[in-house]
Amino acid sequence: MTGFALGAEQEEWCGHLRALAADRLRPLADKGEPGRVNRPLLAALGELGLLERVFTSGALELCLLRESLAYGCTEAETALALQGLGAHPVLSAGTPEQRARWLPQVRAGRAVAAFALSEPGAGSDAAALALQAVRDTGSAASGGGRGGGRSGGGAGGWRLSGEKCWISNAPEADFYTVFARTGEGPAAKGVTAFLVPADRPGLSGEPLDMLSPHPIGRLTFDGVPVGPQDLLGEPGRGFRVAMDTLNLFRPSVGAFAVGMARAALDATLAYTAARPAFGGVLGDLQAVGHRVAEMATRTEAARLLVYAAAGAYDAGSPDVPRRSAMAKLLATETAQYVVDHAVQLHGAVALQRGHLLEHLYREVRAPRIYEGASEVQRTIIAKELYR
Template sequence: MAGFALDPEQEQWCERLRALAAERLGPLAGKGEPGRVNRPLLAALGEHGLLERIFSAGALELCLLRESLAYGCTEAETALALQGLGAHPVLRAGSAAQRERWLPGVRAGRTVAAFALSEPGAGSDAAALALAAEPDGGGAGGRGKGAHGGGAGGGWRLTGEKRWISNAPEADFYTVFARTGEGPGAKGVSAFLVPADRPGLTGEPLDMLSPHAIGSLTFDGVPVGPKDLLGEPGRGFRVAMETLNLFRPSVGAFAVGMARAALDATVAHTAHRSAFGGVLGDLQAVAHRVAEMATRTEAARLLVYAAAGAYDADSASPDVPGRAAMAKLLATETAQYVVDHAVQLHGAVALQRGHLLEHLYREVRAPRIYEGASEVQRTIIARSLYGRAAGVAR
């Protein structure tokens, strides 16, 4: 990726993805029910090998995939990203048995995954989560025939609530982060793979400004055992942060895809819409605004690629969290700016139900909040800068 320019093969791949999203995935998305998991769309993503790619791709390839799908079909992009977010902890921290049991279905689009981190009182401050994992001396599977994965080492009972969980309550399994208490704050959090049919686990949908399912989960003494752990006890927060460090730049890529779609629509509209004896694009105020939209979009795109490149070069580098935060921050804020101005330059037509920009206007707001709100990204960036300065001073 010399000079952050894509090579011809990458460009062609992205073009094919944009065409696939618009021509094949878009119609399936259109048939989906708002607020529900679109299983036919997931199956199509699996059929075309795109879900497989999110498990084998590096950060840059994941960004190109999400950006290209977002340009042509935001619903397809979101469905793919949520599968990756929910299942990536299983890939990276799960046991061989967990991977063999769950990942083939995720890759095929048959099994729906979800990432269950946020709580009513712990959204952006993920380390403040309160879902309790109380020791259960009998083990989650020690009662009866061990169907829940417990063992001789004992297990836990999960009690509490998760909220604003994408794909809930329709997911087939959840990556759940709970407080096991090995230490204070983030040091006492463990990650678990919890099947949706586990006793005591219930959920309900939330009516959100979103085309995909988002819901709350209630844990009423849900049994989990050592075989349900993702990684080691007390190391779950690291599992969560490793996942978010990978996916945050690609959230930026999702935003860039939306911004590019809005920008292209605006250029086409202002180049042909008659106004004041010419076309809108002849007006300096309009042309300068479009130029600003294009410049910001390109800057965001390059920062996303740079953050992805840094992750691929060394995912353990202390610079990665700050770069990922910069990419998500700039790209999501830029997309909001670009889509908003695109609506303004189109006028009333852009607010009609079914118009591309009406759709993007609803879609573009949420990425500034999820996987760490913009304010949280600024905090991560500042900590990275001051941490580096303190290291230099010593």
């Protein structure tokens, strides 16, 4: 890729992915139950080798993958991204045993991963986490079958107590990357990351009825046992594990948004070029043409900023936090603008259940909040600029 355009092979790959999303994945997504993990869809993503790409691709390739899938099937894109978000800490900070136990299952679409960071009182301010990991001075406690045997308790163990909220794939995930306060220092310096299988004693959850086709839920930790073998990285270094994961995935959240914006833009071009109006077609009206031009310009600007942020990540640039925040901010805000105006130009037809734009209108809102709301991205950008 140059600074301004993808290469021919990249364009061909993206076209292949868009067709795959529409032809192979969309039918599976349509059969899924809203608010539930679509395991057949995950299995298909594994069989097609797309989940493997999440863990072997650089940031730019991950962006192209997410943008292309989002264009044809947002549910497939989201299922793929959540596997990456939940399991990337295992790849980057897990032990050889943790990787061997979970990553092949995640890549095959047989195990469902989840990233458990947010809490009822700690969303945007992730360093304010309240989930407590208290040293366990009692006897060793048994984990579950899926958890891989005994865990927690005894010397070096902890008990997790508290709640996580608004966790994607909860409560149906098979394991959770959980961030808890172990108290080695104040704020972010006292957070530790753990890999917690879903069948650990004391762990329960409930679904939340959200504006989302994928599951989002609340998790309750009632003295859940974890031990040294469940650590992801070092005690007190969990916040860095979380931020490293988010810095990788934030540009690709922008790519997801760009994919939705491009789908809405293409639908609008086709509709306004054919819809009769005032003796011609809608596209003949200057007001319509100017609005479509603005939609296209903003989408292209967002796309290029996303690619630039991904390129900076792949190059090991020191300004990744700023670039990632800029990419997510502009792309998600742009997608909201483009989808909203696409609905307006389509009129009532776009509000019918099952219409592409009705679907996108529901999907496009959440990315402005999760993985750092737009206001948080602006704060990150300002801090980096003044650093």
